[in-house]
Amino acid sequence: MTTAVTKPLHVVEDLRAALPGRVETDAEHLLTYTSDRSGHRSPGVPLAVVYPRSVDDVQAVCRIASSSGTPIVTRGAGTGLAGGAIAGPGEIALSMRDMDQVLEVSEENWLAVVQPGILNGELNHALASRGLWWAPDPASKDISTVGGNIAMNAGGLLCAKYGVTREAVLALKVVLADGRLISVGHRTVKGVTGYDLCALMIGSEGTLGVIVECTLKLRPLVRGEIVTIGAFFDSIESAAAAASEVTRNGHVPAIMELMDRRTLECVSRFIGEDLVGQGDAYLLIQCDGDGAMTTAQLISDSIRAAGGRAEATADPTESQRLVDLRRQAFPAMETLGHVLVEDIAVPRDRLSEAFAKIRELEERYGLVIPTACHAGDGNLHPTFVFQGETVPEQVWVAAGELFTYALELGGTLTGEHGIGVLKRAWLADELGPTQYELQRQIKAVFDPANILNPGKVFG
Amino acid sequence: MTTAVTKPLHVVEDLRAALPGRVETDAEHLLTYTSDRSGHRSPGVPLAVVYPRSVDDVQAVCRIASSSGTPIVTRGAGTGLAGGAIAGPGEIALSMRDMDQVLEVSEENWLAVVQPGILNGELNHALASRGLWWAPDPASKDISTVGGNIAMNAGGLLCAKYGVTREAVLALKVVLADGRLISVGHRTVKGVTGYDLCALMIGSEGTLGVIVECTLKLRPLVRGEIVTIGAFFDSIESAAAAASEVTRNGHVPAIMELMDRRTLECVSRFIGEDLVGQGDAYLLIQCDGDGAMTTAQLISDSIRAAGGRAEATADPTESQRLVDLRRQAFPAMETLGHVLVEDIAVPRDRLSEAFAKIRELEERYGLVIPTACHAGDGNLHPTFVFQGETVPEQVWVAAGELFTYALELGGTLTGEHGIGVLKRAWLADELGPTQYELQRQIKAVFDPANILNPGKVFG
Structure with a gap:
């Protein structure tokens, strides 16, 4: 042997x-x-x-x-x-599948201590009876783990108002590559002792240590009524402008989502309802908490002034119908073939330019790229549809052009999905050579033999 | 030579x-x-x-x-x-005094790009006319710089609702020890490209690089009325319990501050009004934004049920009077002699224990330690009063005992003031030897010759 x-x-x-x-x-x-x-x-x-x-x-x-x-x-x-x-x-x-226990919930401190393998949805189910919730809200929440959400710094629909995962973690226990255990962060809301290694761990994609215990910052469940607005627009530009106007007017909706015409085509076919006949773009907004109805009224007015056909409702069933149009977007896209789900983020006022670029790439490369977008934080998911098992070369070329364009707009390669193996080729483009080298050295401090998820992130 | x-x-x-x-x-x-x-x-x-x-x-x-x-x-x-x-x-x-310009304000993106030397108060004055504000709110805000706030990860009165400095910074430009420039973080609200070096810089106390440009996450100015509650209690325990109850009931006041009897004695003398006759502890709560009046009513009811004598007002002058009782605490303490302002944080439900420990230290060491507290996030400022120019040895001994006790309660050495030279002797106690060593190695990655603020933090 x-x-x-x-x-x-x-x-x-x-x-x-x-x-x-x-x-x-x-x-x-x-x-x-x-x-x-x-x-x-x-x-x-x-x-x-x-x-x-x-x-x-x-x-x-x-x-x-x-x-x-x-x-x-x-x-x-x-x-x-x-x-x-x-x-x-x-x-x-x-x-981490079998390390899935809730170890502690403190109602006084709005915190929970959990093992990393618990599903986000299961945790929130357990917390709801105590009037609390953990805000990170990736689309996968019913099937993804808290530890995975933390390792990726997961986002979701609610981030503009309720923050990303980084804002919802107080402390972590982490096993280092050599087996030593450290505790980073604080059980308290505030704490400035030394460098913030808890934030460094969040989004590190398994390359710095193994997260074995998570102290989560919870919120009280939002009370009061929820008001949902669905609005069709004649163009993605006018819908993006209306979304910008919501922000400019100082409103912070819980949800603000935008879908382009390509996405509406997919959803129309999927649910058997003619959405494209109603407009070229769909803006979904949800307001919650104190003053939700008043805020929704102001937002509806400004949407109508911007040319949107807005429908607002506080009825839970009707509300669900408006939200479901958005939630069906990815299942609908997946019926077209295999998909490469992209994840650029751009400053909120550059959304129209990003959409225009996507249309241009579609034409130039003969691609279909339906795009839904978390408009509240400028995070677009251009979804490259392709046939066959492997991603065709021209999809990669087009995606690469899009990444570069996102950086030109002052944006980022990835708003919430991470680098993994998918985007490691572009990482240095965003970080620049000096920061790229510093990040590699930090990796070496935690994992000198490079045994933790090698080949991911840094390639 | x-x-x-x-x-x-x-x-x-x-x-x-x-x-x-x-x-x-x-x-x-x-x-x-x-x-x-x-x-x-x-x-x-x-x-x-x-x-x-x-x-x-x-x-x-x-x-x-x-x-x-x-x-x-x-x-x-x-x-x-x-x-x-x-x-x-x-x-x-x-x-950084002369690098104090506002380089950009974007109302669409709720961000400002500023040089680090601008004063927090000056920036907020400039932002107010555009309906925006930067939330970090240290007591020093009128005289402290944005760069300094970031280098310390400053807190303040408003953190429980509006977050600490870390949550209000999107991106930084940083000059490294050798003169190279890096850009960390993102101009977008979301971004998960590589390790979060922006968070690592925040609170690093000048030991990793020189912050030369700051992209700040702004908020729209809070609208609607502000309701202030001032309440005297017969004991610090009942006041702390009432504060805990506010949190347990799911309320998030903008301000929730607690002062003990010693502090009330100082303020009484300072403003010439008998506060001590009204109670042994003072709880200040302020609610803002939508639903402020309803929330304040619910909180007042629960304070009264807990034995507090609550006064609630939406009148700006009367409101200011209630807030000023708290704002006068430090000026009042400073009339007693020199002060060592401490800064432990404990889980919110351990406040009473922390106050009891402070009383015990006062008795055992013959000290005077008036203590005000950000009750919304468990951050206490035990203020050791002493005569003469240098901190007496028994003050250090007592402070050391208090730090250790804060750690025992699941708390931290410093909620918002930082380590500096003051607490470097205790840093390893909180971090543990493994994390302490990792942090030193991270320092060495950024600053191998140890020329950036040597002797601070790590001693």
Whole structure:
């Protein structure tokens, strides 16, 4: 036997000895861990998948990995859109699935301490009876884990008003590559002791450590009525201008979403209702909390003044119908073929330019790119539709042009999905060479042997 | 001449050549830079103080400093309470005073781009006419700089509702120790490209780089009426319990402040009004925005149920009177002697225990420690009064016990003032040895020669 074969066998044996009954090596079982929802797949199955049940278990896995130089790919529910948690040959997939307990809820301190494997939706279900909620709201919330949301700094529909994941985490326990445990952040709302390593961990995509416990900042459930506005416009430009006007007037809706004509075409077919006949763009706005009705009235007036055909309702069923038009966007797009879901963000007042660029790319490359957008924070999801199993080259070329254009507009490559393997080729374009090098050095401080999710983010 | 003398002379000459007319070496002038508001003073004056007017100027200073191994102490307005910006022998004081321009305000994007030397109050004055504000609200806001607020991650009265400085900064331009310039963060509301070095810079107390441009996240000015509640209680325990109840009931007041009997004694003497006769503790609450009156009514009811004598008003003059009782706390304490203003934070439901510990320390060490508290986020300012120029040993011993106790309660050494030189002896107690070492290594990534504010934070 050569060393190359002996070593992996030894690693698996060591894992089995340390975590009896928690190590799987069945090839079919392992296949799940080679992909996520990005369309990327690693070139082969990992060595093993391990299901720790405790911090001690995770520390044992990290010690085995670091002493043998074996890479670890930490995994939540595998709902990522950037290939950040796909494991390949020679790697250990570290699934947090079975560390899914709520350890504490404090109503006085508006905090919860949870294990990372709990689903966002399950946690919020448990919190609701106590009048609390955790605000991060990715579209995947019913099927994605809290730990995954934190590792990606997940966004969602509610960010403009309620913030992204970074604003909803107080503290973390993290196992380092070599198995040591650190506690970063504070249980208190304020705290300025040393560098903010908690913020550094959030969005680090499994490259700096393994998150094993999360102290979350909660909010009281929003009371009062919810008012929803749906408005059709004759053009995406007028809809984007109306959305800008909402912000300029000082309103902070809970939700402000925009869909272009291509998306309306998809949804029309999907739900069997003629939306395109009603307009070329759809703006969805939801107001909640104190004063929701008054604010919604002011917003409706300004939408009508901007040429929108606005319908406002406080009726829950009717409200749900207006919101569902937006929620159906991705399922509807997926019926067209395979999709590459992109995720640029631009300053709020540059939305029209971003949409125009997407139309131009569609024409020039013969592509179909329906685009929905979190208009409240300038985050667009241009969704490149393609046929076949792999992303065609011209889709990548067009996507690359779009990334570059987003940077030109003062925006970013990724608003909420992360870099993973999908965008690592463009990372240095956004960071610049000096910052790119600093970030690599920070990675080396935490993980000198580069065993934590190697090849992700930095490529 | 020995090298030790030649080198500094050379540095000053180089600085004068690079920034003609912007370098001061007059000893009396330099004296200002040896202290801040912490009561700490460095052992002598720095080599020089430099007043850059541009990013290029700062880069030139950093190049001279790094090539000669000369430490740089970046300085805002010198209002710090932890000795984080005091400069001493052999060091360059880098004053950001003259980089104080507003470079851009975007009403569509709710952002402002400013130079770091602008005063928080001046910026907010300029923003008000456009219906916007920058939320960080340290007590020093009229005399402290935006750059200083960011370097310390400043807090204030409004944090429980409107967040700390970290939540109000989108992006920064930073000059590194060797003079290279990086841009961290995003102009967009969302962005998850690589590690969050913007958050890492916030609160780093001048040890990682020199902040030369700040892209700030603004909010629309809060509209509607402001309702203020002032309530006297028979004990600090019942007042703290009432504050906890406000949170438990899901209310988020803009301000929630608590003062103990010792503080009321000081303020009584200072303003010539008998507050102590009205109770042993004072709770100040302010509600703003939509629904303020309804919320204030509910809060007043719960305060009365908890034994508080609550007075609620929407009248601006009367409101100001209730707020001023709190705003006078520190000026009133300062009439008693010199003060060491402490800054622990504890989980909101442990306030009573923290107050009890402070009373116990007063008795055991024969000290006077009036304490005001941001009750909305558990941040206490125990203010150790002493006579004479230097902090007596037993004050340090008592303060040390209090820090340890704050950690035992699940709290932190410093909620909003920073570590500086004041608390560096306790830093490792809170971080633990592993994280302490990681933080030092991160410092070394940014500043391998340790010329940026050496001796601060890490000691």
